[in-house]
Amino acid sequence: MNKADQKRLLREMIFFRRFEERCFEAYMEHKIGGFLHLYIGQEAIATGVLEMAKHKHDYVITGYRDHIHAIKAGAPAREVMAELYGKETGSSRGRGGSMHVFDPTANFMGGYALVGQPFPLAAGLALACKHKGTDQIAICFLGDGANNQGTFHETMNMASVWKLPALFVCENNQYAIGTRIDRSTAVLDQYKRMCGYNIPASQHDGEDVEVVMESAKKAIDHVRSGKGPYFIEYMTYRQRGHSMSDKTSAYRSKEEEQQWSERDPLKVYGAKLKKAGVITDADIKKLEQEVQDEIENDVIKFAEESPIPRVEDINKYVLDDNPDPRWIGPLQNIY
Amino acid sequence: MAELMYWEAIRRAHDEELANDPNVIVMGEDVGLIGGTYKATLGLFQKYGEQRVIDTPISENSYTGIGIGASMAGMRPIIEIMSINFALLALDTLINAGAKIRYMSGGRVTCPFVMRTPGGTAHQLAAQHSARLARMFMSTSGLRVVTPRSPIDAYGMLKSAVRCNDPVIVIEHERMYNMKEEMPDNEFFRPLEGAEIVRRGTDITLIGYNWSVHLCLDAAKRLEKDGISAEVIDLRSLKPLDRETIRRSVEKTHRMLVAEEDEAANGVGSEIISIVIEECFFALDAQPVRIHAADVPVPYAENLEKAAIPNVEDVYKGALKVMGRI
Numbered sequence: 001m002n003k004a005d006q007k008r009l010l011r012e013m014i015f016f017r018r019f020e021e022r023c024f025e026a027y028m029e030h031k032i033g034g035f036l037h038l039y040i041g042q043e044a045i046a047t048g049v050l051e052m053a054k055h056k057h058d059y060v061i062t063g064y065r066d067h068i069h070a071i072k073a074g075a076p077a078r079e080v081m082a083e084l085y086g087k088e089t090g091s092s093r094g095r096g097g098s099m100h101v102f103d104p105t106a107n108f109m110g111g112y113a114l115v116g117q118p119f120p121l122a123a124g125l126a127l128a129c130k131h132k133g134t135d136q137i138a139i140c141f142l143g144d145g146a147n148n149q150g151t152f153h154e155t156m157n158m159a160s161v162w163k164l165p166a167l168f169v170c171e172n173n174q175y176a177i178g179t180r181i182d183r184s185t186a187v188l189d190q191y192k193r194m195c196g197y198n199i200p201a202s203q204h205d206g207e208d209v210e211v212v213m214e215s216a217k218k219a220i221d222h223v224r225s226g227k228g229p230y231f232i233e234y235m236t237y238r239q240r241g242h243s244m245s246d247k248t249s250a251y252r253s254k255e256e257e258q259q260w261s262e263r264d265p266l267k268v269y270g271a272k273l274k275k276a277g278v279i280t281d282a283d284i285k286k287l288e289q290e291v292q293d294e295i296e297n298d299v300i301k302f303a304e305e306s307p308i309p310r311v312e313d314i315n316k317y318v319l320d321d322n323p324d325p326r327w328i329g330p331l332q333n334i335y
Numbered sequence: 336m337a338e339l340m341y342w343e344a345i346r347r348a349h350d351e352e353l354a355n356d357p358n359v360i361v362m363g364e365d366v367g368l369i370g371g372t373y374k375a376t377l378g379l380f381q382k383y384g385e386q387r388v389i390d391t392p393i394s395e396n397s398y399t400g401i402g403i404g405a406s407m408a409g410m411r412p413i414i415e416i417m418s419i420n421f422a423l424l425a426l427d428t429l430i431n432a433g434a435k436i437r438y439m440s441g442g443r444v445t446c447p448f449v450m451r452t453p454g455g456t457a458h459q460l461a462a463q464h465s466a467r468l469a470r471m472f473m474s475t476s477g478l479r480v481v482t483p484r485s486p487i488d489a490y491g492m493l494k495s496a497v498r499c500n501d502p503v504i505v506i507e508h509e510r511m512y513n514m515k516e517e518m519p520d521n522e523f524f525r526p527l528e529g530a531e532i533v534r535r536g537t538d539i540t541l542i543g544y545n546w547s548v549h550l551c552l553d554a555a556k557r558l559e560k561d562g563i564s565a566e567v568i569d570l571r572s573l574k575p576l577d578r579e580t581i582r583r584s585v586e587k588t589h590r591m592l593v594a595e596e597d598e599a600a601n602g603v604g605s606e607i608i609s610i611v612i613e614e615c616f617f618a619l620d621a622q623p624v625r626i627h628a629a630d631v632p633v634p635y636a637e638n639l640e641k642a643a644i645p646n647v648e649d650v651y652k653g654a655l656k657v658m659g660r661i
Contacts, residue, residue, distance in 0.1 A: 059408065093441025102440035109407055109444060114431050120397040121432060124404020131360070131386065131410060138404075151428075154397030161392070317442035318477055320500040327495035329526020331571065335583050 001210070003278045009047060009209055010269050010279065015291045016043045016068045017266055019077060022295050023067065023084060023098075027244055031304075032084045034097045035113075037065040041239035044265035045171050046072050046141065048212025049232075052220050053139055059107045059125040061118045062141040064099035066111025069141055074106030077295075078302035087306035094309045095317065107136075115176075116149025118142060119168070123159045126166035126229070137165040137223045144190055145176030156197040156231070163228035167219055168199075170233040171206065177242040178251035191233040199231050206234025207263040210272070237263065337520060342512040344486035345375040345451070348493040349413065351522060353383050356411060359497060362389040362402055363415030372417050373453065373512045395421050399450065400428035403502075406448040407436065411497055419454035419506065420466045433502045434477030449496045449503050455546055455596055456633050456644050457509035465633035465640075467597040469544070472504050473573040474601070479503040480574040481527055482545035486516040488571065491525025499527060506573075508546045530577035532584065536566035539590040539654055542581065542607055544570040547594040547626075547645070554650035563658055573603060581607065582614040589620040590657045594650050599627040624653040 020038045027036050039046070042065075050060065050072040060073040067084075071077045075091050083090030084098050091101045102110045109125060112118050122140030129136040146152060147170065159166050170190045174181045187193050194201035200222065204215040212234060219230040237260035241248050248257065261267075273279040339347065352359045361376055367390035370377030380388040391398040395416060402412035416422045422429070429450065436446050456465040472480045479501050483489040489507065496503035533548065534555050541551035548569040555565035566584050570576065585591050591611060593604040604625030611623060629643045655661045 061404075090441070092439060092443065095441045096439040100439040102444050104440075104443050109404075110436065110440060112432065114427055117400065117427060117432055120400025120428060121404035121407070123397070124401040124406070124410075125408050126404075127401055128405045128408035128410045131358075131405070132408075151397050151400065154392070154394035155401070157392060158394065158397060158401060162389075317438045317440075319437070319479065320445070321442070323499060323501075325526070326524060327499040327527060329528040330577060331526045331529030331531055333529070333532050333580055335532075 006273055006278050009051065010273060011287050011291065012072070013043045013047055013209065013266055013269065014287050015077075015294070016047065016071065018288070018291045018295050019067065019071070019081070019299070022300065026084070032098065033086065034099070035064070035243045035245070036098050037243050038240045039065055039068045041260070041264065042171055042173060042206065042236045043068060044209040044212050044269070045169065045206045045234045045236060048209045049139065049141070049169055049216040052213055052216045054136070056106050058136050059109055059122070059129070059138040060141070061109045061122045061125065061138065062111055063115060063118060063143065063146065064111055064113045066099065066101050070101040070103055070106070070108045070111070073103070073108040075101065075103035075108050078299045079103070081299045081303040082306045085303040085306070086308060087303060088309045089302070089306040116142070116146040116151040119146070119149070119151045119155035122166050122168070123155050123164050126159065126164035127162065129165050135224060137167060137220065139167045139169060141169045141171060143176070144170060144172040144174065144181055144185070147190055147193065148185060156194065156199060159229040160197045160199050163226070165223050165226070166229045167223045168229065168231045170231065171236055172233055173236050173238040175238065175242070175251070178246060180251065189233070191231060194231045199229050201231035201233065203233040203235065206236035207265045208268050208272070209265060239264070336517050338515050339486050339518050340512065341486045341489050341507070341514045342374050344490035344518060345493055345507070346377055346379070348490045349376055349379055350382070352413070352494060352497045353379060353387060358409055359411045359413065360387050360389060360405070361413045361415065362391050362398055364391055364393055364417050366390060366415050371415065375415065375451070395424040396428050399425040400432065402448050403428055403433045403436070403446050406446040407444055411447060413449045413451060413497060416450060416452035418464055419452045419468050420463055422450070422452050422468065430475050434475050438477055445500055446502060447500045449493070449505060451493070451505045451507060453507040453509045455508040455510060456640060459635055459637055459640055460509070461635040462632035469506050469573055470597055470602040472506070473603065473606070477502065478574060479527055479572065480506065481572050482506045482570065484545055484548040484569050484571070486514065487518055488525050490518065491523055492527060495524045495527050498524070503527065506545060510546060528572050528575060528577065530571055530580040531569045532566060532580065533569050534565065534567035536564040536588065538564045538588055539592065539657055540566045540568060540584040540588045541650065541654060542568045542570065542591065542593040544573060544595070544603065546596055550594055550645065550647050550650045553647040554654055557647070557651050558654055561655070561660070563654065565654060570603070576606065576610065578610050578614055581610055585611050586615050586618045589618055591619070592624045592626065592650065592653050592657050594626040594645060596628055596644055598630050599625060600630070602627060621657050621659065624657050626650050626653045
């Protein structure tokens with residue numbers, strides 16, 4: 001990878017970190033409602049995997065921790081923030097919120113609150129790709145907690161039998177809200193569970209974006225070549241709580257958090273690029289300032305100044321708002 | 336014109352829609368090689384191939400989810416659930432995803448899929464094969480729910496369901512698959528919305544859907560012998576409901592009865608009577624009556640099963656009660 005790309009990737013990750021921190025601040029100011037799940041600590045995975053995907057061409061789908069996947073897939077950050085603000089200009093027109101960001105112009109097919117639900121939806125997107133004979137694939141990001149849902153087993157089985165072009169990315173942050181993986185799951189290495197479905201799988205460091213990219217490339221090539229699904233597991237750590245309402249001290253130790261903070265993906269990549277002479281501390285400071293300005297002057301400003309949805313429009317989007325009378329009718333009775 | 340059975344009408348609709356649009360696929364348990372438990376896809380696996388008529392494993396929730404996911408990317412899946420009882424396994428993907436994706440994406444992502452499934456009691460199938468559940472689906476925003484009573488509607492409404500841009504649940508009935516009706520040979524469509532006045536009358540309105548329309552029609556014939564002219568309405572669509580047709584009929588007859596094979600609580604009957612009260616309370620000359628199943632899991636023994644579900648006699652007597660004759 002050339003130096004310009006390395007620098008761009010670091011800047012993107014700094015942007016994603018700042019975006020999430022700014023969500024936290026806006027939440028504390030009651031500008032954002034509902035549940036808010038931050039991606040802080042896991043940025044290298046969405047960044048690295050989607051860097052290797054075909055931009056706005058492959059389908060991307062995930063759970064409720066979805067802001068960064070949406071932005072990296074191509075959804076404008078200002079529209080994602082406007083969605084969190086509940087504005088009409090938001091990615092989902094203010095109808096979805098933090099957990100349900102959608103942007104079909106980026107083939108980002110949504111964030112879902114039902115843990116494990118995106119597995120079959122992703123397989124369905126993959127089925128459509130295969131059916132239409134395009135070279136697209138479907139990429140599904142979910143956490144380790146999702147793997148104890150029935151949809152995980154059902155979907156892996158069907159994806160394998162039907163050789164669907166789907167990449168399942170497991171972001172193993174080792175906690176399902178407050179329940180650590182060894183308290184809930186019989187097999188700790190998630191990639192090993194793919195033996196049961198005859199799906200090739202591997203496990204990698206999820207905190208080093210270049211390791212993510214390299215492993216994701218192999219997995220994506222496999223899927224795109226028509227050989228069927230691939231399951232890739234990245235070891236990572238969510239630095240914040242599951243959402244804004246849990247205290248991590250209730251379920252994990254300071255020492256553990258400290259250890260993982262050494263593997264913070266921004267620190268890891270910053271150190272790597274400094275060592276390689278790609279970037280200096282001063283450059284990083286400058287990037288941070290640029291990102292801060294962009295988020296305030298563009299992203300937040302857009303979200304703040306956008307209009308809220310009109311209450312008169314509450315019934316829009318339930319069903320097709322302009323249905324074809326040939327199929328819908330209504331049937332005419334002669335009274 | 337040719338006489339087709341209900342299952343043959345559904346099969347014909349599948350065949351024509353598969354031929355019409357390469358994005359139409361069929362998926363479900365045993366819909367492929369053996370042509371479906373009720374023969375609704377007989378021969379179509381052989382005609383269109385395993386990529387388009389897909390035999391799934393017994394994984395209702397996820398194959399429904401796969402159908403929904405495919406529909407988000409432009410496919411038009413017809414998902415068969417072998418029995419409506421098994422649809423309970425698919426409620427997460429169906430209701431938490433399928434019914435909500437259009438809304439929670441602000442109209443930017445749509446999922447036009449069809450789910451077909453038979454409900455109802457038939458031949459002592461016992462509690463786990465006799466659920467009806469229409470009342471549950473009709474209370475879910477974001478779905479269309481239709482209940483074809485005859486081969487013509489089964490054919491024409493399935494075709495419309497495939498073409499329209501919304502998720503549509505088509506509720507069939509285990510006891511109707513062999514019902515026959517003369518059907519035009521040329522292609523036609525039946526609209527998804529709108530109740531239908533299937534018998535004209537002036538003294539009382541009998542309202543049914545799916546199987547219970549036939550109970551109402553048979554009861555109407557008996558009432559005629561008693562000098563009572565009954566109008567019969569087939570709701571056809573449980574979501575949305577056609578308030579207008581119900582109101583106009585009750586304003587004419589001033590009396591009503593609603594018949595369903597499901598249990599009463601929070602059911603079709605409660606909803607229809609609420610609509611009548613909201614729309615035309617002062618047109619009523621008598622208390623409405625609802626005919627419904629016993630509040631029990633459907634029993635196996637033949638006599639108990641019969642006692643658990645309404646029959647023509649129940650509708651007939653209910654109508655006499657509304658008329659003040661008993």
